[in-house]
Amino acid sequence: MDLKLTGNFENQQYNSAGEIAKSYSKNSNLTILLYGIILVKQLLLPLVITVNSEFLGWTFIIITILSIILYFVFLIKSFIDHNDFYKAIGKELGTGDQLMYLIAGMPLYIFVYFYFRKQMTEEMKLIT
Numbered sequence: 001m002d003l004k005l006t007g008n009f010e011n012q013q014y015n016s017a018g019e020i021a022k023s024y025s026k027n028s029n030l031t032i033l034l035y036g037i038i039l040v041k042q043l044l045l046p047l048v049i050t051v052n053s054e055f056l057g058w059t060f061i062i063i064t065i066l067s068i069i070l071y072f073v074f075l076i077k078s079f080i081d082h083n084d085f086y087k088a089i090g091k092e093l094g095t096g097d098q099l100m101y102l103i104a105g106m107p108l109y110i111f112v113y114f115y116f117r118k119q120m121t122e123e124m125k126l127i128t
Helices: 002-006 012-051 054-088 095-103 109-126
Strands: none
Touching (some): 012 054, 012 109
């Protein structure tokens, strides 16, 4: 009972890493959603051009700009969560991982997300 009252009963490292992993997952899901919006928008671009509506054109431009800005915001937030996760478990994130995140993360984020999510899940299993 004394351990639980003093907070020594719980695995703080595991709890901290778990919270960061949840934040990473949330930010990554938003990044993937925005990536999908940008992709669909690009596929609809020929249709919007043929409609020749000024209102639709401006709406399309605003949605594009907001989607791209928010995509980069949540990409950076997920990158920070990824780094914080490795700091929380006491490991240093390799330079190769950081470069992969920046170079491949932007155009191929869906694949990078699944790779890093698998990595983080395996690291969580190793925390005792």
